[in-house]
Amino acid sequence: MFEDLEEEGTDVTPESPDRAIAWAIWSRGDAGALTSEEAWAILYERYPDDPRFLLLNSYAELSERKKLADGPKAEASVLSPAYFIKKVERVLSAATDALHPQIRDLVAFGGAILAGAKGEEGAAVAGLRARLGAEEGDPKRDERDRAGLRLRRFEREIVKELHDRTEGGKPLGVRAAAPVPTSPASDWAAATADAGKPRHKYSATERFERGELVEHPKFGVGVVTGTEPGKAVILFESGVRKLVAGA
Known part of the structure:
Protein backbone atom coordinates (compact mmCIF):
# COMPACT_ATOMS: atom_id res chain seq x y z
CA MET A 1 0.00 0.00 0.00
CA PHE A 2 0.92 3.68 -0.43
CA GLU A 3 3.32 2.87 -3.29
CA ASP A 4 2.73 6.36 -4.68
CA LEU A 5 4.16 8.01 -1.57
CA GLU A 6 7.03 5.54 -1.29
CA GLU A 7 8.10 6.32 -4.84
CA GLU A 8 7.98 10.06 -4.18
CA GLY A 9 9.95 9.73 -0.92
CA THR A 10 7.47 11.99 0.86
CA ASP A 11 8.60 13.36 4.21
CA VAL A 12 5.59 13.45 6.53
CA THR A 13 4.98 16.35 8.91
CA PRO A 14 1.98 17.26 11.11
CA GLU A 15 0.74 19.53 8.29
CA SER A 16 0.83 16.78 5.63
CA PRO A 17 -2.34 15.60 3.83
CA ASP A 18 -4.43 12.80 5.32
CA ARG A 19 -2.95 10.19 2.96
CA ALA A 20 0.59 10.99 4.09
CA ILE A 21 -0.44 10.82 7.76
CA ALA A 22 -1.95 7.37 7.14
CA TRP A 23 1.24 6.32 5.37
CA ALA A 24 3.26 7.35 8.43
CA ILE A 25 1.25 4.82 10.44
CA TRP A 26 1.68 2.11 7.81
CA SER A 27 5.43 2.66 7.38
CA ARG A 28 6.20 2.64 11.13
CA GLY A 29 8.76 5.43 11.08
CA ASP A 30 10.04 5.13 7.51
CA ALA A 31 8.03 8.19 6.44
CA GLY A 32 9.88 10.67 8.64
CA ALA A 33 9.92 11.65 12.27
CA LEU A 34 6.17 11.26 12.84
CA THR A 35 5.31 8.30 15.09
CA SER A 36 2.15 6.20 14.84
CA GLU A 37 0.97 7.64 18.14
CA GLU A 38 1.37 11.19 16.82
CA ALA A 39 -0.21 10.33 13.46
CA TRP A 40 -3.38 8.89 15.03
CA ALA A 41 -3.59 11.95 17.30
CA ILE A 42 -3.40 14.24 14.25
CA LEU A 43 -6.19 12.33 12.49
CA TYR A 44 -8.40 12.50 15.60
CA GLU A 45 -7.77 16.22 15.92
CA ARG A 46 -8.81 16.67 12.29
CA TYR A 47 -11.80 14.32 12.55
CA PRO A 48 -12.97 14.21 16.19
CA ASP A 49 -16.20 12.46 15.21
CA ASP A 50 -14.26 9.23 14.54
CA PRO A 51 -13.36 7.70 17.95
CA ARG A 52 -11.43 4.89 16.23
CA PHE A 53 -8.58 7.32 15.75
CA LEU A 54 -8.50 8.09 19.48
CA LEU A 55 -8.60 4.39 20.34
CA LEU A 56 -5.70 3.63 18.00
CA ASN A 57 -3.74 6.60 19.35
CA SER A 58 -4.00 4.98 22.79
CA TYR A 59 -3.05 1.58 21.37
CA ALA A 60 -0.02 3.02 19.55
CA GLU A 61 1.16 4.82 22.68
CA LEU A 62 0.86 1.66 24.75
CA SER A 63 2.63 -0.42 22.10
CA GLU A 64 5.54 2.02 21.94
CA ARG A 65 5.86 2.05 25.71
CA LYS A 66 5.95 -1.73 25.78
CA LYS A 67 8.82 -1.70 23.27
CA LEU A 68 10.74 0.86 25.33
CA ALA A 69 10.19 -1.22 28.47
CA ASP A 70 12.38 -3.92 26.93
CA GLY A 71 15.20 -1.47 26.17
CA PRO A 72 17.59 0.91 27.96
CA LYS A 73 14.82 3.48 28.56
CA ALA A 74 12.65 1.08 30.55
CA GLU A 75 12.18 3.42 33.50
CA ALA A 76 10.96 6.28 31.28
CA SER A 77 8.57 3.97 29.45
CA VAL A 78 6.28 3.26 32.40
CA LEU A 79 2.72 4.59 32.18
CA SER A 80 0.93 5.15 35.46
CA PRO A 81 -2.42 3.42 36.09
CA ALA A 82 -4.05 6.84 36.59
CA TYR A 83 -2.86 8.08 33.20
CA PHE A 84 -3.97 4.95 31.36
CA ILE A 85 -7.36 4.98 33.09
CA LYS A 86 -7.88 8.56 31.87
CA LYS A 87 -6.99 7.52 28.33
CA VAL A 88 -9.44 4.62 28.34
CA GLU A 89 -12.22 6.73 29.88
CA ARG A 90 -11.69 9.37 27.20
CA VAL A 91 -11.99 6.75 24.45
CA LEU A 92 -15.05 5.21 26.08
CA SER A 93 -16.82 8.55 26.39
CA ALA A 94 -16.31 9.24 22.67
CA ALA A 95 -17.16 5.76 21.36
CA THR A 96 -20.37 3.95 20.52
CA ASP A 97 -21.16 0.41 21.66
CA ALA A 98 -19.80 -0.88 18.34
CA LEU A 99 -16.27 -0.03 19.47
CA HIS A 100 -16.57 -1.73 22.88
CA PRO A 101 -14.86 -4.99 21.78
CA GLN A 102 -11.75 -3.03 20.79
CA ILE A 103 -11.86 -1.00 24.00
CA ARG A 104 -12.05 -4.25 25.97
CA ASP A 105 -8.94 -5.38 24.12
CA LEU A 106 -7.23 -2.08 24.96
CA VAL A 107 -7.99 -2.61 28.66
CA ALA A 108 -6.71 -6.19 28.44
CA PHE A 109 -3.59 -5.14 26.50
CA GLY A 110 -2.80 -2.62 29.24
CA GLY A 111 -3.54 -5.15 31.99
CA ALA A 112 0.02 -5.10 33.34
CA ILE A 113 -0.27 -1.34 33.93
CA LEU A 114 -3.74 -1.53 35.42
CA ALA A 115 -2.62 -4.30 37.78
CA GLY A 116 -0.87 -1.56 39.77
CA ALA A 117 -4.12 0.31 40.40
CA LYS A 118 -5.07 0.47 44.07
CA GLY A 119 -7.82 2.15 46.08
CA GLU A 120 -9.84 4.60 43.99
CA GLU A 121 -7.86 3.70 40.88
CA GLY A 122 -8.62 0.02 41.42
CA ALA A 123 -12.31 0.84 41.77
CA ALA A 124 -12.15 2.86 38.53
CA VAL A 125 -10.61 -0.12 36.70
CA ALA A 126 -13.33 -2.43 38.03
CA GLY A 127 -15.94 0.09 36.87
CA LEU A 128 -14.42 0.24 33.39
CA ARG A 129 -14.42 -3.54 33.07
CA ALA A 130 -18.02 -3.71 34.25
CA ARG A 131 -19.13 -1.08 31.71
CA LEU A 132 -17.39 -2.98 28.93
CA GLY A 133 -18.57 -6.42 29.99
CA ALA A 134 -14.98 -7.54 30.49
CA GLU A 135 -13.91 -10.29 32.87
CA GLU A 136 -12.98 -9.27 36.39
CA GLY A 137 -9.39 -9.52 37.52
CA ASP A 138 -6.09 -8.92 35.77
CA PRO A 139 -5.60 -10.78 32.46
CA LYS A 140 -2.76 -13.25 32.11
CA ARG A 141 0.20 -12.65 29.81
CA ASP A 142 -1.17 -14.74 26.94
CA GLU A 143 -4.54 -12.95 27.19
CA ARG A 144 -2.79 -9.58 26.99
CA ASP A 145 -0.80 -10.74 23.98
CA ARG A 146 -3.90 -11.97 22.15
CA ALA A 147 -5.66 -8.65 22.83
CA GLY A 148 -2.65 -6.83 21.38
CA LEU A 149 -2.75 -8.96 18.23
CA ARG A 150 -6.45 -8.24 17.74
CA LEU A 151 -5.80 -4.52 18.08
CA ARG A 152 -2.95 -4.77 15.57
CA ARG A 153 -5.28 -6.45 13.06
CA PHE A 154 -7.93 -3.80 13.73
CA GLU A 155 -5.34 -1.08 13.09
CA ARG A 156 -4.36 -2.68 9.79
CA GLU A 157 -8.02 -2.79 8.72
CA ILE A 158 -8.45 0.92 9.47
CA VAL A 159 -5.21 1.85 7.68
CA LYS A 160 -6.36 -0.13 4.63
CA GLU A 161 -9.63 1.82 4.75
CA LEU A 162 -7.70 5.10 4.96
CA HIS A 163 -5.52 4.04 2.02
CA ASP A 164 -8.58 3.40 -0.15
CA ARG A 165 -10.45 6.55 0.92
CA THR A 166 -7.50 8.87 0.27
CA GLU A 167 -6.44 7.56 -3.14
CA GLY A 168 -5.77 10.39 -5.53
CA GLY A 169 -5.03 12.72 -2.62
CA LYS A 170 -8.65 12.88 -1.45
CA PRO A 171 -9.15 14.04 2.16
CA LEU A 172 -11.00 11.79 4.59
CA GLY A 173 -13.74 14.37 4.98
CA VAL A 174 -14.34 17.88 6.19
CA ARG A 175 -11.85 18.72 8.90
CA ALA A 176 -12.92 20.15 12.21
CA ALA A 177 -12.85 23.92 12.08
CA ALA A 178 -9.70 25.49 13.45
CA PRO A 179 -10.31 27.48 16.65
CA VAL A 180 -10.61 31.24 16.28
CA PRO A 181 -7.30 32.81 17.33
CA THR A 182 -7.40 34.43 20.75
CA SER A 183 -4.85 35.96 23.07
Whole structure:
Protein backbone atom coordinates (compact mmCIF):
# COMPACT_ATOMS: atom_id res chain seq x y z
CA MET A 1 0.00 0.00 0.00
CA PHE A 2 0.92 3.68 -0.43
CA GLU A 3 3.32 2.87 -3.29
CA ASP A 4 2.73 6.36 -4.68
CA LEU A 5 4.16 8.01 -1.57
CA GLU A 6 7.03 5.54 -1.29
CA GLU A 7 8.10 6.32 -4.84
CA GLU A 8 7.98 10.06 -4.18
CA GLY A 9 9.95 9.73 -0.92
CA THR A 10 7.47 11.99 0.86
CA ASP A 11 8.60 13.36 4.21
CA VAL A 12 5.59 13.45 6.53
CA THR A 13 4.98 16.35 8.91
CA PRO A 14 1.98 17.26 11.11
CA GLU A 15 0.74 19.53 8.29
CA SER A 16 0.83 16.78 5.63
CA PRO A 17 -2.34 15.60 3.83
CA ASP A 18 -4.43 12.80 5.32
CA ARG A 19 -2.95 10.19 2.96
CA ALA A 20 0.59 10.99 4.09
CA ILE A 21 -0.44 10.82 7.76
CA ALA A 22 -1.95 7.37 7.14
CA TRP A 23 1.24 6.32 5.37
CA ALA A 24 3.26 7.35 8.43
CA ILE A 25 1.25 4.82 10.44
CA TRP A 26 1.68 2.11 7.81
CA SER A 27 5.43 2.66 7.38
CA ARG A 28 6.20 2.64 11.13
CA GLY A 29 8.76 5.43 11.08
CA ASP A 30 10.04 5.13 7.51
CA ALA A 31 8.03 8.19 6.44
CA GLY A 32 9.88 10.67 8.64
CA ALA A 33 9.92 11.65 12.27
CA LEU A 34 6.17 11.26 12.84
CA THR A 35 5.31 8.30 15.09
CA SER A 36 2.15 6.20 14.84
CA GLU A 37 0.97 7.64 18.14
CA GLU A 38 1.37 11.19 16.82
CA ALA A 39 -0.21 10.33 13.46
CA TRP A 40 -3.38 8.89 15.03
CA ALA A 41 -3.59 11.95 17.30
CA ILE A 42 -3.40 14.24 14.25
CA LEU A 43 -6.19 12.33 12.49
CA TYR A 44 -8.40 12.50 15.60
CA GLU A 45 -7.77 16.22 15.92
CA ARG A 46 -8.81 16.67 12.29
CA TYR A 47 -11.80 14.32 12.55
CA PRO A 48 -12.97 14.21 16.19
CA ASP A 49 -16.20 12.46 15.21
CA ASP A 50 -14.26 9.23 14.54
CA PRO A 51 -13.36 7.70 17.95
CA ARG A 52 -11.43 4.89 16.23
CA PHE A 53 -8.58 7.32 15.75
CA LEU A 54 -8.50 8.09 19.48
CA LEU A 55 -8.60 4.39 20.34
CA LEU A 56 -5.70 3.63 18.00
CA ASN A 57 -3.74 6.60 19.35
CA SER A 58 -4.00 4.98 22.79
CA TYR A 59 -3.05 1.58 21.37
CA ALA A 60 -0.02 3.02 19.55
CA GLU A 61 1.16 4.82 22.68
CA LEU A 62 0.86 1.66 24.75
CA SER A 63 2.63 -0.42 22.10
CA GLU A 64 5.54 2.02 21.94
CA ARG A 65 5.86 2.05 25.71
CA LYS A 66 5.95 -1.73 25.78
CA LYS A 67 8.82 -1.70 23.27
CA LEU A 68 10.74 0.86 25.33
CA ALA A 69 10.19 -1.22 28.47
CA ASP A 70 12.38 -3.92 26.93
CA GLY A 71 15.20 -1.47 26.17
CA PRO A 72 17.59 0.91 27.96
CA LYS A 73 14.82 3.48 28.56
CA ALA A 74 12.65 1.08 30.55
CA GLU A 75 12.18 3.42 33.50
CA ALA A 76 10.96 6.28 31.28
CA SER A 77 8.57 3.97 29.45
CA VAL A 78 6.28 3.26 32.40
CA LEU A 79 2.72 4.59 32.18
CA SER A 80 0.93 5.15 35.46
CA PRO A 81 -2.42 3.42 36.09
CA ALA A 82 -4.05 6.84 36.59
CA TYR A 83 -2.86 8.08 33.20
CA PHE A 84 -3.97 4.95 31.36
CA ILE A 85 -7.36 4.98 33.09
CA LYS A 86 -7.88 8.56 31.87
CA LYS A 87 -6.99 7.52 28.33
CA VAL A 88 -9.44 4.62 28.34
CA GLU A 89 -12.22 6.73 29.88
CA ARG A 90 -11.69 9.37 27.20
CA VAL A 91 -11.99 6.75 24.45
CA LEU A 92 -15.05 5.21 26.08
CA SER A 93 -16.82 8.55 26.39
CA ALA A 94 -16.31 9.24 22.67
CA ALA A 95 -17.16 5.76 21.36
CA THR A 96 -20.37 3.95 20.52
CA ASP A 97 -21.16 0.41 21.66
CA ALA A 98 -19.80 -0.88 18.34
CA LEU A 99 -16.27 -0.03 19.47
CA HIS A 100 -16.57 -1.73 22.88
CA PRO A 101 -14.86 -4.99 21.78
CA GLN A 102 -11.75 -3.03 20.79
CA ILE A 103 -11.86 -1.00 24.00
CA ARG A 104 -12.05 -4.25 25.97
CA ASP A 105 -8.94 -5.38 24.12
CA LEU A 106 -7.23 -2.08 24.96
CA VAL A 107 -7.99 -2.61 28.66
CA ALA A 108 -6.71 -6.19 28.44
CA PHE A 109 -3.59 -5.14 26.50
CA GLY A 110 -2.80 -2.62 29.24
CA GLY A 111 -3.54 -5.15 31.99
CA ALA A 112 0.02 -5.10 33.34
CA ILE A 113 -0.27 -1.34 33.93
CA LEU A 114 -3.74 -1.53 35.42
CA ALA A 115 -2.62 -4.30 37.78
CA GLY A 116 -0.87 -1.56 39.77
CA ALA A 117 -4.12 0.31 40.40
CA LYS A 118 -5.07 0.47 44.07
CA GLY A 119 -7.82 2.15 46.08
CA GLU A 120 -9.84 4.60 43.99
CA GLU A 121 -7.86 3.70 40.88
CA GLY A 122 -8.62 0.02 41.42
CA ALA A 123 -12.31 0.84 41.77
CA ALA A 124 -12.15 2.86 38.53
CA VAL A 125 -10.61 -0.12 36.70
CA ALA A 126 -13.33 -2.43 38.03
CA GLY A 127 -15.94 0.09 36.87
CA LEU A 128 -14.42 0.24 33.39
CA ARG A 129 -14.42 -3.54 33.07
CA ALA A 130 -18.02 -3.71 34.25
CA ARG A 131 -19.13 -1.08 31.71
CA LEU A 132 -17.39 -2.98 28.93
CA GLY A 133 -18.57 -6.42 29.99
CA ALA A 134 -14.98 -7.54 30.49
CA GLU A 135 -13.91 -10.29 32.87
CA GLU A 136 -12.98 -9.27 36.39
CA GLY A 137 -9.39 -9.52 37.52
CA ASP A 138 -6.09 -8.92 35.77
CA PRO A 139 -5.60 -10.78 32.46
CA LYS A 140 -2.76 -13.25 32.11
CA ARG A 141 0.20 -12.65 29.81
CA ASP A 142 -1.17 -14.74 26.94
CA GLU A 143 -4.54 -12.95 27.19
CA ARG A 144 -2.79 -9.58 26.99
CA ASP A 145 -0.80 -10.74 23.98
CA ARG A 146 -3.90 -11.97 22.15
CA ALA A 147 -5.66 -8.65 22.83
CA GLY A 148 -2.65 -6.83 21.38
CA LEU A 149 -2.75 -8.96 18.23
CA ARG A 150 -6.45 -8.24 17.74
CA LEU A 151 -5.80 -4.52 18.08
CA ARG A 152 -2.95 -4.77 15.57
CA ARG A 153 -5.28 -6.45 13.06
CA PHE A 154 -7.93 -3.80 13.73
CA GLU A 155 -5.34 -1.08 13.09
CA ARG A 156 -4.36 -2.68 9.79
CA GLU A 157 -8.02 -2.79 8.72
CA ILE A 158 -8.45 0.92 9.47
CA VAL A 159 -5.21 1.85 7.68
CA LYS A 160 -6.36 -0.13 4.63
CA GLU A 161 -9.63 1.82 4.75
CA LEU A 162 -7.70 5.10 4.96
CA HIS A 163 -5.52 4.04 2.02
CA ASP A 164 -8.58 3.40 -0.15
CA ARG A 165 -10.45 6.55 0.92
CA THR A 166 -7.50 8.87 0.27
CA GLU A 167 -6.44 7.56 -3.14
CA GLY A 168 -5.77 10.39 -5.53
CA GLY A 169 -5.03 12.72 -2.62
CA LYS A 170 -8.65 12.88 -1.45
CA PRO A 171 -9.15 14.04 2.16
CA LEU A 172 -11.00 11.79 4.59
CA GLY A 173 -13.74 14.37 4.98
CA VAL A 174 -14.34 17.88 6.19
CA ARG A 175 -11.85 18.72 8.90
CA ALA A 176 -12.92 20.15 12.21
CA ALA A 177 -12.85 23.92 12.08
CA ALA A 178 -9.70 25.49 13.45
CA PRO A 179 -10.31 27.48 16.65
CA VAL A 180 -10.61 31.24 16.28
CA PRO A 181 -7.30 32.81 17.33
CA THR A 182 -7.40 34.43 20.75
CA SER A 183 -4.85 35.96 23.07
CA PRO A 184 -2.93 33.65 25.46
CA ALA A 185 -4.25 35.65 28.41
CA SER A 186 -7.89 35.07 27.44
CA ASP A 187 -7.20 31.39 26.66
CA TRP A 188 -5.68 30.92 30.12
CA ALA A 189 -8.53 32.76 31.85
CA ALA A 190 -11.18 30.72 30.05
CA ALA A 191 -9.42 27.42 30.71
CA THR A 192 -8.96 28.01 34.43
CA ALA A 193 -12.32 29.68 35.12
CA ASP A 194 -14.08 26.47 36.20
CA ALA A 195 -13.33 26.19 39.91
CA GLY A 196 -14.75 22.66 40.01
CA LYS A 197 -12.41 21.24 37.38
CA PRO A 198 -9.74 18.92 38.87
CA ARG A 199 -6.24 20.34 39.20
CA HIS A 200 -3.32 17.97 39.09
CA LYS A 201 -0.06 18.58 40.91
CA TYR A 202 2.82 18.97 38.48
CA SER A 203 5.39 16.21 38.53
CA ALA A 204 8.09 15.52 35.96
CA THR A 205 7.21 11.82 36.12
CA GLU A 206 3.48 12.33 35.51
CA ARG A 207 1.96 12.29 32.02
CA PHE A 208 -0.74 14.83 31.21
CA GLU A 209 -3.42 15.13 28.55
CA ARG A 210 -4.47 18.18 26.57
CA GLY A 211 -7.04 20.24 28.43
CA GLU A 212 -6.03 19.17 31.93
CA LEU A 213 -5.29 21.78 34.60
CA VAL A 214 -1.90 21.56 36.28
CA GLU A 215 -0.68 23.24 39.47
CA HIS A 216 3.01 24.13 39.35
CA PRO A 217 4.83 25.29 42.51
CA LYS A 218 6.52 28.15 40.64
CA PHE A 219 4.22 29.05 37.73
CA GLY A 220 0.83 28.49 39.36
CA VAL A 221 -2.16 26.98 37.57
CA GLY A 222 -1.84 26.18 33.88
CA VAL A 223 -3.70 24.30 31.18
CA VAL A 224 -2.08 21.62 29.00
CA THR A 225 -2.30 22.75 25.38
CA GLY A 226 -0.23 19.98 23.83
CA THR A 227 2.03 17.03 24.48
CA GLU A 228 5.27 15.71 23.03
CA PRO A 229 7.25 12.59 23.89
CA GLY A 230 8.46 13.21 27.46
CA LYS A 231 7.11 16.77 27.59
CA ALA A 232 3.92 18.79 28.08
CA VAL A 233 3.17 22.22 26.64
CA ILE A 234 1.41 24.19 29.37
CA LEU A 235 -0.14 27.66 29.21
CA PHE A 236 0.30 29.56 32.49
CA GLU A 237 -0.82 33.08 33.25
CA SER A 238 2.76 34.18 32.64
CA GLY A 239 2.95 32.46 29.25
CA VAL A 240 3.55 29.11 27.55
CA ARG A 241 6.16 26.74 28.93
CA LYS A 242 7.34 23.34 27.75
CA LEU A 243 8.00 21.16 30.79
CA VAL A 244 9.28 17.65 31.31
CA ALA A 245 6.38 15.24 31.80
CA GLY A 246 6.32 11.48 31.88
CA ALA A 247 10.09 11.17 32.04
